[in-house]
Amino acid sequence: MALTATEPAASTGSFGPATALSCRECGQRVELGPTFACEFCFGPLEVAYDFTPGAVTRESIARGPKNIWRYAGLLPVPADVADLPNMNPGLTPLVRADRLAAELGLRSLHVKDDSANPTHSFKDRVVAMAVEAARTFGFRTLSCSSTGNLAGAVGAAAARAGFESCVFIPAGLEEGKVVMAAVYGGKVVAIDGNYDDVNRFCSELIGDPAGEDWGFVNVNLRPYYGEGSKTLAYEIAEQLGWRLPEQIIIPIASGSQLTKIDKGFQELIALGLVEDRPYRIFGAQATGCSPVARAWEAGHDVIQPVKPDTIAKSLAIGNPADGPYVLDICRRTGGSVVHVGDDAIVDSIKLLARTEGVFAETAGGVTTGVLRALVADGVLDPEASTVVLNTGDGLKTLNAVADSGVTATIKPSLDAFKGAGLV
Amino acid sequence: MALTATEPAASTGSFGPATALSCRECGQRVELGPTFACEFCFGPLEVAYDFTPGAVTRESIARGPKNIWRYAGLLPVPADVADLPNMNPGLTPLVRADRLAAELGLRSLHVKDDSANPTHSFKDRVVAMAVEAARTFGFRTLSCSSTGNLAGAVGAAAARAGFESCVFIPAGLEEGKVVMAAVYGGKVVAIDGNYDDVNRFCSELIGDPAGEDWGFVNVNLRPYYGEGSKTLAYEIAEQLGWRLPEQIIIPIASGSQLTKIDKGFQELIALGLVEDRPYRIFGAQATGCSPVARAWEAGHDVIQPVKPDTIAKSLAIGNPADGPYVLDICRRTGGSVVHVGDDAIVDSIKLLARTEGVFAETAGGVTTGVLRALVADGVLDPEASTVVLNTGDGLKTLNAVADSGVTATIKPSLDAFKGAGLV
Numbered sequence: 107m108a109l110t111a112t113e114p115a116a117s118t119g120s121f122g123p124a125t126a127l128s129c130r131e132c133g134q135r136v137e138l139g140p141t142f143a144c145e146f147c148f149g150p151l152e153v154a155y156d157f158t159p160g161a162v163t164r165e166s167i168a169r170g171p172k173n174i175w176r177y178a179g180l181l182p183v184p185a186d187v188a189d190l191p192n193m194n195p196g197l198t199p200l201v202r203a204d205r206l207a208a209e210l211g212l213r214s215l216h217v218k219d220d221s222a223n224p225t226h227s228f229k230d231r232v233v234a235m236a237v238e239a240a241r242t243f244g245f246r247t248l249s250c251s252s253t254g255n256l257a258g259a260v261g262a263a264a265a266r267a268g269f270e271s272c273v274f275i276p277a278g279l280e281e282g283k284v285v286m287a288a289v290y291g292g293k294v295v296a297i298d299g300n301y302d303d304v305n306r307f308c309s310e311l312i313g314d315p316a317g318e319d320w321g322f323v324n325v326n327l328r329p330y331y332g333e334g335s336k337t338l339a340y341e342i343a344e345q346l347g348w349r350l351p352e353q354i355i356i357p358i359a360s361g362s363q364l365t366k367i368d369k370g371f372q373e374l375i376a377l378g379l380v381e382d383r384p385y386r387i388f389g390a391q392a393t394g395c396s397p398v399a400r401a402w403e404a405g406h407d408v409i410q411p412v413k414p415d416t417i418a419k420s421l422a423i424g425n426p427a428d429g430p431y432v433l434d435i436c437r438r439t440g441g442s443v444v445h446v447g448d449d450a451i452v453d454s455i456k457l458l459a460r461t462e463g464v465f466a467e468t469a470g471g472v473t474t475g476v477l478r479a480l481v482a483d484g485v486l487d488p489e490a491s492t493v494v495l496n497t498g499d500g501l502k503t504l505n506a507v508a509d510s511g512v513t514a515t516i517k518p519s520l521d522a523f524k525g526a527g528l529v
Numbered sequence: 530m531a532l533t534a535t536e537p538a539a540s541t542g543s544f545g546p547a548t549a550l551s552c553r554e555c556g557q558r559v560e561l562g563p564t565f566a567c568e569f570c571f572g573p574l575e576v577a578y579d580f581t582p583g584a585v586t587r588e589s590i591a592r593g594p595k596n597i598w599r600y601a602g603l604l605p606v607p608a609d610v611a612d613l614p615n616m617n618p619g620l621t622p623l624v625r626a627d628r629l630a631a632e633l634g635l636r637s638l639h640v641k642d643d644s645a646n647p648t649h650s651f652k653d654r655v656v657a658m659a660v661e662a663a664r665t666f667g668f669r670t671l672s673c674s675s676t677g678n679l680a681g682a683v684g685a686a687a688a689r690a691g692f693e694s695c696v697f698i699p700a701g702l703e704e705g706k707v708v709m710a711a712v713y714g715g716k717v718v719a720i721d722g723n724y725d726d727v728n729r730f731c732s733e734l735i736g737d738p739a740g741e742d743w744g745f746v747n748v749n750l751r752p753y754y755g756e757g758s759k760t761l762a763y764e765i766a767e768q769l770g771w772r773l774p775e776q777i778i779i780p781i782a783s784g785s786q787l788t789k790i791d792k793g794f795q796e797l798i799a800l801g802l803v804e805d806r807p808y809r810i811f812g813a814q815a816t817g818c819s820p821v822a823r824a825w826e827a828g829h830d831v832i833q834p835v836k837p838d839t840i841a842k843s844l845a846i847g848n849p850a851d852g853p854y855v856l857d858i859c860r861r862t863g864g865s866v867v868h869v870g871d872d873a874i875v876d877s878i879k880l881l882a883r884t885e886g887v888f889a890e891t892a893g894g895v896t897t898g899v900l901r902a903l904v905a906d907g908v909l910d911p912e913a914s915t916v917v918l919n920t921g922d923g924l925k926t927l928n929a930v931a932d933s934g935v936t937a938t939i940k941p942s943l944d945a946f947k948g949a950g951l952v
Contacts, residue, residue: 172595172620191627193886197595199647204614205691222645224622224886226924262886268628272951277938281931282705282924288933289923291883293951296938307941314943316952460714463616463647463685500712501649501705501924508704510711515700515719518730520737528695528716529739 121153121242123161124182127329128154130431138182140243140326150427151329153182157377164348164379167340172197174231174337180373181337182330183238191267192237193259195230196337198222200345200493206461210481214491216351218342219464225286226499227420227467228363229259232334236323237263239330245321246270248292251308252324253301253359253420254283255467255498260323261290272320274304279419282502300414302424335363339370342493343380350374350385352490355477357469357497358389358398358443359421361428368435389432389443390476392416392468396445398429407433417448417506418468420498442485446475452506454478458496467498468506544576544665546584547605550752551577553854561605563666563749573850574752576605580800587771587802590763595620597654597760603796604760605753606661614690615660616682618653619760621645623768623916629884633904637914639774641765642887648709649922650843650890651786652682655757659746660686662753668744669693671715674731676724676782676843677706678890678921683746684713695743697727702842705925723837725847758786762793765916766803773797773808775913778900780892780920781812781821781866782844784851791858812855812866813899815839815891819868821852830856840871840929841891843921865908869898875929877901881919890921891929 126135131149142151162179170176174196175188188194199219207215223230233256240248247270250260257273264271271292275284276299288294297304311317312325323331343350350371356364368387374380391399394416397409409429414422426432436443446454451471458464458474466474477494480486500507516522523529549558554572565574585602593599597619598611611617622642630638646653656679663671670693673683680696687694694715698707699722711717720727734740735748746754766773773794779787791810797803814822817839820832832852837845849855859866869877874894881887881897889897900917903909923930939945946952 191625194622199617202614205689219647222647224642224645225888226649226922262882262888264886265883266628266886275935277935282927284935285927285930285933286888286924288935289879289882289888289930290886291879293936294934295946295949295951296935297941298938299941303941307943307946310943311946316943316947456712456714459685459712460688463687463689463713465648465685465709465712499649499924501709501922504705504708507708507712510708511717512698512700512707512711512719513716515721518720518722518726520730520733520739523718523730523734524739526718528718 120184121182122184123155123157123179124153125156126154127151140239140321142326142328153329153333162377167344174234174334177337177340180340181235181333183235187238190238190241192234193224193230193263193266195223195234197341200342201462201464203462206458209461210478212481212486212488212492216493217458217462217464218338218493218495220495220497221466221499225258225262226502227255227259228335228338228497229256230263231337232331233259233263233323235334236321236327236331237267239327240269240321241267243321245319247272247320248323249273249308249317249320250323251301251304253422254279254287255420255502256324257287257294258283261287261292264292265290274308276300276304280503280505282504286502300424301422332362332366335366336370336373338363338495339367340374343371343374346491348380350380350383351493352384353386353388353486353492355388355390355473355480355494357421357473357495358391358426358432359423361398361426361432364389365428365431365435385439386441387435387439388441388476388480389436390473391443391445392418392421392451392472393445393447395422395424397424398426398432399443399445401429402433402436402443417503418451418472420467420469421472444476444479446472446479450475455500455507459500464496465500466496467500468503469498470496471506543607544605545607546578546580546602547576548579549577550574563662563744565749565751576752576756585800590767597657597757600760600763603763604658604756606658610661613661613664615657616647616653616686616689618646618657620764623765624885624887626885629881632884633901635904635909635911635915639916640881640885640887641761641916641918643918643920644889644922648681648685649925650678650682651758651761651920652678653686654760655754656682656686656746658757659744659750659754660690662750663692663744664690666744668742670695670743671746672696672731672740672743673746674724674727676845677702677710678843678925679747680710680717681706684710684715687715688713697731699723699727703926703928705927709925723847724845755785755789758789759793759796761786761918762790763797766794766797769914771803773803773806774916775807776809776811776909776915778811778813778896778903778917780844780896780918781814781849781855782846784821784849784855787812788851788854788858808862809864810858810862811864811899811903812859813896814866814868815841815844815874815895816868816870818845818847820847821849821855822866822868824852825856825859825866840926841874841895843890843892844895867899867902869895869902873898878923878930882923887919888923889919890923891926892921893919894929
């Protein structure tokens, strides 16, 4: 299809198997639209589906594209979605981490490495969904509040699909994330404050004429956006040979990703695509921003907001919207919510790099650090199949491991090399 | 398979369909071994194959893993290669670049985006091959001379596969490349000098007892290593629906990649996997390191070495070993060799980002810049299917686009937003 350089491609405007938005709190159903909160109880709206039995099979998935659109039949997107201009993320490697498993004394460990996505974080998955919703609703500008990764994902996706973009980030982010947000040519606005301030500002903007025609991927498009995280569940199951992992460690920022991975597993069970066997979900936070882990430790159902102070900036959401649902899921599945400090995060980034050649962002240091803590505390079953998520790329948080530099600088001679004590 | 944390996994030690090393100059054949230069004429050794007709088909490839090992039957690797610990690169996106095509007035343009590889450059492809050769030959340490990307790829692959590593880079590389080389825990040695000095040093080291048991991926393992670039040709053809592109733009550092893509296309034709139709190969260099383009312009067969001075450091090889073969291939296929300056490189990185959401390394700015130059000069057929390679990731060369920063920094209020002149 020939496109002009400035207009989003038309979509068939269908949401595939999605039939409505449904309130997670009161169950009230509303039409599919750019809304995110229940008008009756203010609860969060989620996409509801009517799956045709047998319409999606392991075989139909295997024949699909080598990206998230192989699961289009389980997502709120039109059937021809793979033909539309989109970043097409997903089908990232599930790395068999035998050497890390050996160091930790585990039998079966895999790393789901989402740094392989187009802008090198899992955010490409959720943005890909929001782009299709924005296209259908006729928005021309994409926006978001972001801790960094999302800004880059929105900038790139807007460029690919022909939208304008204007993204909002907290001031003082890592250089890699700022440049990656700005290089695609959209507007990048830094807000004096932390992520929670940025988020509040966006909620205000969306109610103002200045922002009312914008598609905020994680605000008014949030129900669609969130569904992108289900594809992590689908891929992990498919890559394990259509089996669920017995233990999985997932980072918590807003908590949305963890809840959607659980939703994805439940859908696979309901559709008969995997056997219904127990799985335990563990949530991972940085000590410097651990409101969900603190609530877990205290046995509370309510999350006490915190002011983040951690190197894991992509997880630095002090008031996580889906925190209570995370607590529910970790309780229901026999998991827990654990936090680790910045030193353990850095050590764990290096451990993962040294044993598996995976260079993780600080968020991957958090999940790997929590993996180690759970092993050390005897919480994990070392015989059970375990998956740990790396949701971002080490190149975006170079400062965390900036002490990893050259071993020596020498003149180009054998004598200099031998004299440097390297061999 | 259970691995210890410190030993490379055993391999079946087979080189699959490869039967010998063959001298590119005099045709002399020698046994498959860790050698790279003909003992008769000092010409470069290449892997020679005996392909069983019909053993590799489009269908057998489609059933294979979703990485370069789907082409294992065309590579010097054992049949069980996909079960061995390796970074498993490849099957990177071939992005349909409709918006960039519209800006340039082309009908059919694709970007082969190799930033999607595990360490975000095409080097993962060649290192994956060298790792298997190193395993077979019993080396325990991997090494290389690198302009940056290769060092990261070797560090990661060594970690994954359980080798020691010691890599050599020129002093003064981009921080991202240095950290990415070092974070995997191997030794990173900076050499006072440019890449050609590093390369000379490695050739010396390999003849010394200090380095004689090392697998230098781009020296004594070079014949195997080089074959990894063939997978770019296979993937592009498969992703175009088993057709060759009519025009392709490839960056030139040593020139090896360009020659191997041509070799890959020729193999596909010989095996009947694609129709035998003409294709034109264009080589791309940065003006500040353009010895092959200068020879092309002057009509020379001999390359005059230069001292590199360009922001495209991953292409900054002043004495490119495969330069003469590049000239041959571009002549034979009706292409050419073109160079663009640093300003055009930066502009082209931004153009590619703005139109397609692909954030390229400077090398991708070179190929995109050459694409624009070829269009402007009327050299390319605008109706012909065209592929441009992006071989690395913008996150590794942030400095090139460091002027891409925040549009504005504001207080978190609507008044501040509206006062900033953004809407």
